[in-house]
Amino acid sequence: MxxxxxxSVFGIINLFxxxxxxxxxxxxxVLLFLLVVFGVxxxxxxxxxxxxxxxxxxxxxxxxxxxxxxxxxxxLLPFSQRFVDEADSNLAEYYSLLLFSLVGSVMMVSYxxxxxxFIGIEILSIAMYILAGSDKRSLxxxxxxxxxxLMGSFFTGIMLFGIxxxxxxxxxxxxxxxxxxxxxxxxxxxxxSMFVLGILVLVIGISFKISAAPFHFxxxxxxxxxxxxxxxxxxxxxxxxGVAAFYKLMVAAFAAAYTTWFPTLVAITVLTLVVGNIGxxxxxxxxxxxxxxxxxxxxxxxxxxxxxxxASDASILFYSAAYSTATIAAFGVLKMVQDQRNSADYExxxxxxxxxxxxxxxxxxxxxxxxxxxxxxxxxxKFFVFSAVLQNPDMLWLxxxxxxxxxxxIYYYFRVVIAMYMQPAANExxxxxxxxxxxxxxxxxxxxxxxxIAPALVSELI
Amino acid sequence: MNTALLLFWPALxxxxxxxxxxxGAKKVxxxxxxxxxxxxxxxxxxxxxxxxxxxxxxxxPWIESAGISFSIGMDGISLLMVLLTTFLVPLIILSSxxxxxxxxxxxxxxxxxxxxxxxxxxxxxxxxxxxxxxxxALIPIYFIAAVWGGTDxxxxxxKFFVYTIFGSLFMLAAFVYLYLQTPGTHSSDxxxxxxxxxxxxxxxxxxWFLFIAxxxxxxxxxxxxxxxxxxxxxxxxxxxxxSGIMLKMGIYGVLRxxxxxxxxxxxxxxxxxxxxxxxxxxxxxxxxxxxxxxxRLIAYSSIAHVGLIAAGIxxxxxxxxxxxxxxxxxxxxxVVGLFFIIDIIFSRTNTREITSLxxxxxxxxxxxxxxxxxxxxxxxLPLTNGFVGEFLLLSGVFQYNAWFGGVAGLTIILGAVYMxxxxxxVMFGTKSELTENFTDLTLNEKAVLIPLVIMVFxxxxxxxxxxxxxxxxxxxxxxxxxx
Numbered sequence: 013m014x015x016x017x018x019x020s021v022f023g024i025i026n027l028f029x030x031x032x033x034x035x036x037x038x039x040x041x042v043l044l045f046l047l048v049v050f051g052v053x054x055x056x057x058x059x060x061x062x063x064x065x066x067x068x069x070x071x072x073x074x075x076x077x078x079x080x081x082x083x084x085x086x087x088l089l090p091f092s093q094r095f096v097d098e099a100d101s102n103l104a105e106y107y108s109l110l111l112f113s114l115v116g117s118v119m120m121v122s123y124x125x126x127x128x129x130f131i132g133i134e135i136l137s138i139a140m141y142i143l144a145g146s147d148k149r150s151l152x153x154x155x156x157x158x159x160x161x162l163m164g165s166f167f168t169g170i171m172l173f174g175i176x177x178x179x180x181x182x183x184x185x186x187x188x189x190x191x192x193x194x195x196x197x198x199x200x201x202x203x204x205s206m207f208v209l210g211i212l213v214l215v216i217g218i219s220f221k222i223s224a225a226p227f228h229f230x231x232x233x234x235x236x237x238x239x240x241x242x243x244x245x246x247x248x249x250x251x252x253x254g255v256a257a258f259y260k261l262m263v264a265a266f267a268a269a270y271t272t273w274f275p276t277l278v279a280i281t282v283l284t285l286v287v288g289n290i291g292x293x294x295x296x297x298x299x300x301x302x303x304x305x306x307x308x309x310x311x312x313x314x315x316x317x318x319x320x321x322x323a324s325d326a327s328i329l330f331y332s333a334a335y336s337t338a339t340i341a342a343f344g345v346l347k348m349v350q351d352q353r354n355s356a357d358y359e360x361x362x363x364x365x366x367x368x369x370x371x372x373x374x375x376x377x378x379x380x381x382x383x384x385x386x387x388x389x390x391x392x393x394k395f396f397v398f399s400a401v402l403q404n405p406d407m408l409w410l411x412x413x414x415x416x417x418x419x420x421x422i423y424y425y426f427r428v429v430i431a432m433y434m435q436p437a438a439n440e441x442x443x444x445x446x447x448x449x450x451x452x453x454x455x456x457x458x459x460x461x462x463x464x465i466a467p468a469l470v471s472e473l474i
Numbered sequence: 475m476n477t478a479l480l481l482f483w484p485a486l487x488x489x490x491x492x493x494x495x496x497x498g499a500k501k502v503x504x505x506x507x508x509x510x511x512x513x514x515x516x517x518x519x520x521x522x523x524x525x526x527x528x529x530x531x532x533x534x535p536w537i538e539s540a541g542i543s544f545s546i547g548m549d550g551i552s553l554l555m556v557l558l559t560t561f562l563v564p565l566i567i568l569s570s571x572x573x574x575x576x577x578x579x580x581x582x583x584x585x586x587x588x589x590x591x592x593x594x595x596x597x598x599x600x601x602x603x604x605x606x607x608x609x610x611a612l613i614p615i616y617f618i619a620a621v622w623g624g625t626d627x628x629x630x631x632x633k634f635f636v637y638t639i640f641g642s643l644f645m646l647a648a649f650v651y652l653y654l655q656t657p658g659t660h661s662s663d664x665x666x667x668x669x670x671x672x673x674x675x676x677x678x679x680x681x682w683f684l685f686i687a688x689x690x691x692x693x694x695x696x697x698x699x700x701x702x703x704x705x706x707x708x709x710x711x712x713x714x715x716x717s718g719i720m721l722k723m724g725i726y727g728v729l730r731x732x733x734x735x736x737x738x739x740x741x742x743x744x745x746x747x748x749x750x751x752x753x754x755x756x757x758x759x760x761x762x763x764x765x766x767x768x769x770r771l772i773a774y775s776s777i778a779h780v781g782l783i784a785a786g787i788x789x790x791x792x793x794x795x796x797x798x799x800x801x802x803x804x805x806x807x808x809v810v811g812l813f814f815i816i817d818i819i820f821s822r823t824n825t826r827e828i829t830s831l832x833x834x835x836x837x838x839x840x841x842x843x844x845x846x847x848x849x850x851x852x853x854x855l856p857l858t859n860g861f862v863g864e865f866l867l868l869s870g871v872f873q874y875n876a877w878f879g880g881v882a883g884l885t886i887i888l889g890a891v892y893m894x895x896x897x898x899x900v901m902f903g904t905k906s907e908l909t910e911n912f913t914d915l916t917l918n919e920k921a922v923l924i925p926l927v928i929m930v931f932x933x934x935x936x937x938x939x940x941x942x943x944x945x946x947x948x949x950x951x952x953x954x955x956x957x
Contacts (some may be wrong), residue, residue: 053876191668386609395602399540399650410649416648419640433621434628468537 013063013070015078016055016118022049023111030104042107043089049114051080066186066273074122076329076473077256081117081249084336085110088248090452091344092241113139117253121260126175126185129257133171133221136250137164143242144234152273155238163220163230164165171217173251177210187265194268211273215280218261222254222310224280225287232291235303240350244343247327248336249305255313259328262317270320281318282413285311289417292424298346298356299356302339303305305382309335312397315414316329318407319400327396330471334389334463338381341456344449352443361428363437371445374431374453379425381460384418389463394418396471436451476517477530477546481593483510484563488586491954494579500571503582507564514560521553526950536603541661545600550947554940555596558806559719562931563589566714568873569814569922572821574807575622575709582752588614588715595723601649601662603730608642615715617665619708629824630703637700638690645687645727648680652735667735668954674738684732685747691724694747695754705773711768711816717776721804725783725895729798733790734954740790747788748874752882754781759888763895768826769814771896772809775852775889777818779805779948782885785878786867790955792948794870799944801863804851804933809859811848815841818919819900823908828896833905837912842849842901844915844923852929854886854892860934889907 020047029041053075060071092106112135141164145157173348179185182193182201197203216227223231235243266273288308295301313335316327346356348371353360365372381390398414401407445453463470487506491499521529531547548556567585591611598604612635620631653662655670672680690697705713733740757779765771781799786794818841819834820826835842847858854860864886871881894950905912915923933940 215846380613385607385613387613391606391609395646395650398647398655402647402650402654405651405654408647411647411650412644415643416640419636419643422636422639423632426635430620430628430632433617468539471537472539 013061013068013122014056014124015049015082016068016115018045018049018052019111019115019118019306022365023108023115026108026111028102030108035103038103038107039089039092042087042111043447045111045403046082046086047088049078050086053078053082056277057079062124064187067128068119068122069124070120070122072473073119073256073260073325074118077121077252077332078118078330079337080250081114081121082332084248084252084340085114085245086243086457087337087340087452088244088344090446090448091244091340091347093242102146106143111144113143113245114249117249120253120257123257123260124187126178126187126190129261130172132257134168136253137168137221139151140242140246140250144238145226145246147239152237153239154237156234160234161228167217167220167227170213170220174210174213174217176189176216177206177213181207181210190265191268191376195267208269208272211269211275215273215276216260217281217450218254218258221256222251222313223307224314225307225308226282226286228287228307231307232300232303235306236297236300236356238289240299240343240347240356243302244340244347247302247343248339249315252332252336253422255310255317255328255332258326259317263319263325274318274320277314278410281311281314282422283412284308285414285417289420293420295424297357298361298428299350301358301427302342302346305421306339308417309382311417312394312414315401315410316397318410319397319403321332321400323396323400323403326471326473327393327400329473330389330396330463330467331393331409333470334381334393337456337460337463338378338390340387341374341378341453341460342382344456345371345378348443348445348449352441358427359435359438361431362435363432363440364443367437367440367442368445368455370450371443374457375432376429377457377460379429381464383422383425384439385422387461387464389467391464392467392471396467476513476520477548477597478532479544480510480513480517480560481590483513483598484586484589484593488583488590491586492579492583496661497578499579499582500567503586504564504567505562506511506586507567507589509561511564514557514800517548518553518557521548521943524946525548526550526946526948531599533599536600540842541656541659542602543600543661544603545644545663545664546594546597546603547599548597549950550944551726551729551951552596552765552947554799554803554944555722556593558722558803559589559592559596561925562714562806562810564713565922565925566718566810568918569714569817570711571918572916573711574711581618581622584614584618585711585715588618592719592723596726598666601653601664601667601731604727605642605646605649608645608723608727608897609639610618611720613636615712615720618715619704620713621768622709623712624707624709626703630700634700634704641697643692644683645731648683651676664730667731670735672736672738674694674742675741677736677768678742679739681732681736681743683835684727684736685743688724688727688732689784690720691727693724693777694781695750695757695777696785698754698758698777701777702770702773706767706769709821710813714810714813717773717813718806721776721780722806725780725787725798725802728784728787729951730957734951737955737957740788740955744788744790748785748871748878751781751785751788752878754778755785755882758889759885760765762892763888765892766828767894768819768828768900769813771828771892772812772816775892776805776809778885778889779809779852782864782867782871782882786870789870789874790952791870791873792952793866793873795948795951796941796944797866797868797870799948800933800937800940801860801867803860803940804863804930807926807929807933808848808852811923811930812843812852814919814922814926815845815848818915825908828899830899830906831909832903833901834909834912835901836905837909838914839917840920844927845901846897847927847930849893849897850922851934853890857931857934859930859937862933862937880940946948
């Protein structure tokens with residue numbers, strides 16, 4: 013709870029600091045804020061508390077996911093260095109919007125009431141709509157913002173529709189009471205149809221937010237058009253919050269209606285896996301590939317939801333952590349390459365292994381992690397998800413499909429590795445990397461390998 | 475502790491080598507690999523060769539809540555494979571002395587890093603640790619082959635990489651399934667897998683999941699398509715690592731993780747595997763006869779030899795299994811020697827085409843002798859190492875089915891055809907322009923070939939030194955399979 017308050021207050025303070033002449037103070041300040049939030053958040057560990065007459069509950073689940081999302085933002089921020097140098101006049105606003113959207117994401121993992129879920133998603137989304145369009149002079153960025161906003165509002169409406177249906181059937185917004193009220197609905201009749209429709213519509217709404225197929229059409233264009241730094245935030249923190257909220261909703265509110273939504277969820281998962289992985293293969297732009305990759309990882313995360321057993325939450329947690337660290341490193345390197353070589357295509361990475369060994373190595377480790385190759389965190393992410401699913405032997409086919417698609421994944425992730433190490437560079441110019449960004453990249457790389465060797469550090473948290 | 479030291483020393487040495495600038499890296503790497511060999515001999519002295527049990531074991535919790543442990547140890551089969559690895563790696567490093575690869579520190583660090591993966595595969599007694607090490611061994615060799623390889627390396631090595639990972643992901647899925655079948659809080663220990671009693675339907679599909687992974691690595695017909703190109707395009711050292719040691723990972727995987735884990739699956743499908751293996755023998759031999767490129771020829775001969783090993787171990791009798799183990803050693807030694815000789819010839823003439831070579835014997839007596847011994851070892855002439863292995867393997871296959879044995883026996887005739895044809899074309903006849911000024915072996919090259927040739931004769935004359943190490947372990951394996 014304190015983390016929500018702190019983040020909101022810090023966001024407002026940050027806006028005022030924006031009036032200061034020297035923009036260089038902003039980045040250290042935001043980092044400090046986030047460190048404080050990260051620390052304060054950990055104080056709530058093993059101390060489950062409910063707030064605002066049961067609107068929010070801070071339990072270990074919430075603390076763990078808040079921790080991961082705060083840490084992701086922390087690791088991401090050093091890559092905004094170039095913004096600072098360019099003295100963009102709206103820098104303070106961008107940072108504040110990031111903090112506000114983090115508020116939304118914390119609400120999404122700690123809600124106890126559908127209203128809070130809705131408010132959390134909206135706080136998160138509205139900030140993201142603005143950030144998507146933050147590169148004001150770029151047509152692509154404007155397109156991204158508009159597309160994201162229009163589609164996002166539409167699906168928000170759909171979600172609200174679902175929430176209202178469920179309210180109509182059960183008479184409550186509280187997820188615990190919804191869970192209890194299900195028994196009274198009965199198998200037939202209007203109430204039941206309303207309830208079932210409500211669940212399905214809600215599932216569709218959240219699927220949009222985590223860019224699950226077939227509600228993913230916005231994702232490639234929006235990810236591509238959004239400035240790389242915010243794309244990284246979008247595909248890590250937003251996705252983590254979305255999946256965590258999704259799982260919490262299904263467990264706490266609709267566990268009893270498992271058979272109703274299970275086939276839908278399986279269909280969404282399969283489609284997401286296929287669309288994400290196959291779509292990524294045909295891209296020529298690394299950034300667009302990462303957009304599809306984020307769709308495919310939404311698919312792997314949904315597999316943990318399909319498993320729906322005691323191993324699910326830990327595997328979602330670990331997978332999000334592994335996916336976020338690797339994705340941040342990938343976008344971090346991409347941003348630096350893109351800034352100086354003015355392209356986000358695979359070719360822009362040519363010869364990077366020679367000019368910038370550190371960037372190339374960090375990128376290689378992150379690609380290996382995303383591809384799920386051992387020695388990196390991504391391997392254990394896939395491992396935990398697959399084990400969770402296989403606890404139900406009937407779902408073996410899903411694991412086989414995922415295994416085949418994971419092999420497809422290696423194809424597109426390694427294209428950039430090949431470009432970096434095996435293709436000659438067009439120009440041998442070294443890419444400038446800030447010392448802070450290099451330090452962060454080294455830290456992320458070590459973290460990825462560490463989690464790939466000792467996964468128990470995260471997987472045994474919840 | 476011994477085993478852990480064996481496992482981690484190369485990785486530590488790799489980090490050290492990474493820090494060294496310039497060509498000094500190869501010297502440090504060589505010393506590190508020699509130390510590793512000494513460590514393995516030390517492990518051999520501490521090993522009780524009378525027992526078939528896992529020895530020098532170490533087990534530490536890894537992912538405790540899931541019952542996954544960092545569990546390593548060796549039985550006779552593992553020990554022989556470890557010895558083969560530690561014996562060959564220093565020679566492979568020494569064989570690279572005449573090349574000045576760019577970024578030598580990375581090149582040699584990757585070789586040593588790969589050694590950790592290889593040894594890890596051979597000593598892992600936990601399924602997930604095995605899978606982990608299996609991939610750890612693959613990543614360095616991919617980069618060695620793809621960065622330092624020939625002109626078409628990018629496409630070819632990428633195919634190899636995706637192909638093998640594709641196979642091994644099925645192994646992972648099978649392991650996860652098996653792991654979830656273990657009683658209680660689940661365990662992925664090898665003995666827990668051996669004690670499973672699964673229905674024959676599930677054993678049937680698990681068999682294929684595991685077999686695909688191992689068959690791609692070996693490779694067995696029809697999963698071999700990556701192999702000739704990869705061997706040809708890789709730098710010589712990578713080819714030696716791939717053919718000499720990495721290929722054994724697949725066979726070892728069958729012995730440790732396939733035969734004893736799903737015995738009913740094996741009994742349902744062993745005929746299919748034998749047929750595939752025997753098709754592979756004949757098919758690869760015939761293609762080898764038609765090859766003009768020396769590296770490709772040896773690559774296809776390797777498929778033929780591995781086919782025979784696979785046929786032998788799937789007969790599930792003692793001769794077949796023992797023959798498989800000893801032939802893994804022999805093949806590793808011979809193929810590394812042959813690839814090295816091809817590398818020597820290539821470095822002097824800049825060609826691997828048989829037709830543009832010839833008459834080398836006239837200038838290089840030393841090379842001819844070593845080449846001939848290794849070639850005859852590969853052809854399985856009595857008194858050489860190849861004979862022991864092929865004899866045991868063929869007698870194993872004969873016991874299983876005389877027809878199969880008869881067809882598999884063609885390997886001896888066909889092997890002699892392509893090997894002698896190659897030797898004749900390269901070494902005898904009139905000198906070509908390219909071989910006009912061929913110089914004989916240097917000291918460094920002799921230093922690589924002499925240990926290999928000693929082993930050719932040692933295994934050929936006194937196979938019992940090695941057979942007695944693996945015998946208790948093989949019997950133990952058979953008793954688990956036939957329980």
